[in-house]
C-alpha cells in the first residue's frame with residue numbers, strides 16, 4: 001500500500017503522481033494479449049515507433065468518483081471505449097473491445113483504491129487509457145505492434161473555492177482540418193493547440209475558441225472542450241460539425257436538459273457573429289463538467305454572456321445535476337454508472 005490516504009486531496013491540482021499499478025497490454029501478430037497490471041511506469045519502446053514520428057497514437061480521459069454511499073463509480077466508461085474504437089479506426093490502429101477496455105480501467109482503479117479521493121473533497125481519480133503504435137517501422141505506414149495502457153492519478157477539484165466564469169478569445173489558428181482528425185481523440189490535435197493556447201494565456205485568457213476550419217464563421221471547440229449555449233427561449237444549443245470531438249459530458253448534459261429539465265436541445269451551426277442569441281454559455285468536458293463562459297473576445301470586441309463574475313442559473317442547474325449523478329446523490333439514467341468492486 002502506498003501513502004495515498006494521506007494526500008492533501010483539496011490541493012492536488014492536475015499533475016501526474018505515481019500510484020501502485022498500471023495496466024499494459026501488447027498487440028502483436030494480429031491480437032491483443034491478455035494484459036496485466038504492472039508496477040513499472042516506464043515503457044521501453046523502439047526508437048522507430050510510429051507513435052513517436054507519425055503520431056499514430058490516441059487516448060481517452062475519464063474519472064472514478066468516490067460516491068455518497070462509499071462505493072467507487074465510473075461515469076459512462078462504455079462511451080469512452082466506443083470513442084477510442086472510433087479513433088482507432090481513423091488511425092488504422094487495432095481496436096480494444098469494450099469489455100477489455102472497461103476491465104482494464106476497473107483493474108487499475110481497484111489496484112489504486114486508496115488513491116480515489118474521499119467523497120466530498122471534490123477531488124477525483126483521473127483515468128488515462130491510451131494506445132501507441134510501436135515496433136521498428138520507419139516508413140509511413142501503420143505500426144505492426146501496439147501497446148494499450150491505462151494509468152490513473154488523483155486530481156484536485158477543478159473549481160477550487162467554487163465555480164467561476166472564464167474568459168476566452170477567438171483564435172485564427174485551427175486545431176483540426178475540415179475532414180482531418182478533429183472528431184477523434186489523438187495527440188496531434190493537442191500538439192496543434194499548444195501554440196494558440198499559449199498566445200491566449202499570455203493575453204490573460206483561460207484558453208482560445210476555435211472556429212470551423214473551412215469558413216471561420218462558426219464556433220467549433222472552446223479550448224479542449226465543447227461549446228454549449230442557452231438561448232433566451234431556454235434552448236440548449238451546441239455546434240454540429242465533423243471536426244468537433246464528441247464530448248461525452250456534452251451529450252450527457254443534452255440528455256439531462258431534455259429528459260430531466262424538459263428543455264429543447266439543438267445541435268446546429270453556432271455563428272460567431274450571433275452570440276447575442278445566448279444568455280448563458282459554457283465549455284464542457286470531463287475535467288470541469290462545465291466551465292461557465294463569462295466572456296468571449298472576438299477581434300477587439302468582448303462579448304459578455306451571463307456575467308463575468310456570476311454563474312448563470314441554467315449552467316448551474318445542469319452542472320449540479322450531472323455531478324449529483326457522478327457522486328451518487330441523484331439517480332442515474334440506466335447504465336451511466338459502472339461500479340468498481
Ligand SMILES: *Cc1c(COP(=O)(O)O)cnc(C)c1O
Pocket residue numbers: 061185221223224225226245246247248249250284285286287
Ligand atoms: C476529450 C475532449 C473533449 C471532452 O470530452 P469528454 O468526453 O466530455 O471529456 C472535448 N474536446 C476535445 C478536443 C477533447 O479532446
